[in-house]
Amino acid sequence: ARKVKTACLVAELPGETTIGTDKLAAVLAFGIQLRHYKFKKYVTRSSSNDDNGDNKAKEDGLTKLVVHCPSPAKAQAAFESYRAIATGVHVARDLVNEPANMLGPVEFAQRAKDLEALGVDVEILGDKELEKLKMGAILCVGQGSARPTRVAIMRWNGARSKKEKPIAVVGKGVVFDTGGISIKPSAGMGDMKGDMGGAACVVGLMHALAARKAKVNVVGLIGCVENMPSSSAVRPGDIVTSMSGQTIEVLNTDAEGRLVLADVLWYAQEKYHPKLIIDLATLTGAIMMALGKEFAGLFSNNDDLVAGLNRASSATGEKIWRLPLDKAFDKAIDTPNADVKNLGGRWGGACTAAQFLQRFIKDETPWAHIDCAGTAMDAPSSPISPSWGSGWGVRLLNQFIVDEYEK
Secondary structure (H helix, E strand, C coil): CCCCCEEEEECCCCCCCCCCHHHHHHHHHHHHHHHCCCCCCCCCCCCCCCCCCCCCCCCCCCCEEEEECCCHHHHHHHHHHHHHHHHHHHHHHHHHHCCCCCCCHHHHHHHHHHHHHHCCEEEEECHHHHHHCCCHHHHHHHCCCCCCCEEEEEEEECCCCCCCCCEEEEEEEEEEECCCCCCCCCCCHHHHHHCCHHHHHHHHHHHHHHHCCCCCEEEEEEEEEEECCCCCCCCCCEEEECCCCCEEEECCCCCCHHHHHHHHHHHHHHHHCCCEEEEEECCCCHHHHHHCCCCEEEEECCHHHHHHHHHHHHHHCCCEEECCCCHHHHHHHCCCCCCEECCCCCCCHHHHHHHHHHCCCCCCCCEEEEECCCCCECCCCECCECCCECCCCHHHHHHHHHHHHCC
16 A cells, blocks of 8 residues: 555465475565665656645655564565665666656766776776777767767676686667667657666666675676767768777668677777677567567577576466578678678668677677667556666666676
């Protein structure tokens, strides 16, 4: 009920089960913490339906939950990791829910920088550094905006050896996507404040890993950029040079996320030589045509990596479905004018986008691309995900890391 501020819950299991009551208590509290999320940062007035009708925004619902169980100390210890994960999910939700006027590329990078308080090493690359690195793909996306482009790099070194190769997680962070010169229809364009859902997941994941002191080395990289139309914007037909040296013919400026990822993926491999790379991006509308809004699309060059992600998906309920990469899709992105074009035509749009990204993955690097366009923002609500910005992917990747690299 809205007016209930404190509640008690009894964690009790009849008979023998595979989960103890202490773990049950922690999991129940975890679910309630995920459920108990609201984005009311900019609400200054109470609802007109409030009984007293005053003008101040009110917090409603629970403020305290007491879970009763046989061993409270054990349950509390079990809950600490869950608390860290839930907070990471909330961080990602907050980022996706923020309006674009408040969260530009610079502000987004600063949110990553705030993780230094948890012991994460954070480096921010500005325009000069990106130009020096010859990141022409990501820079072309942001050249139509008055707001400068940033790449944020977050390193968590929790493994026994800091020299151990890290897992790399890369996120598309387009803080607002008008489509650029290839401008989108106005209907629904406000949702494009969430076109950084992949990068939000990366920041939320890094928060969770650091907060629970994960025994693993992970580097998170996000490309933060705004795609706007202006006299300085990249044009359809322009050819740009990526950090990899490959040239890209930009036939549609609304296919910008793959340009962002092309440079950040290449930088991650060149700089950190990771044991594997996972990228997350609200990349294509085509993925929703294929899978709706319940599943994210998974593309990968490595069956073992897919198997691990599928196990994590089953454990967390964050659903993924593998779709094909194939040389046949390369034909759709070949062009006589450059090494590759950023548009694959009408058919198989999510597949040709993934095939484009694979051109920026070195052959020896295990890689998975997750297209979360349908799940990271405006996803179907659930008992543990009531928010427009879902924070999708934080639990999935945290579970993957726990199961595969923290055994």
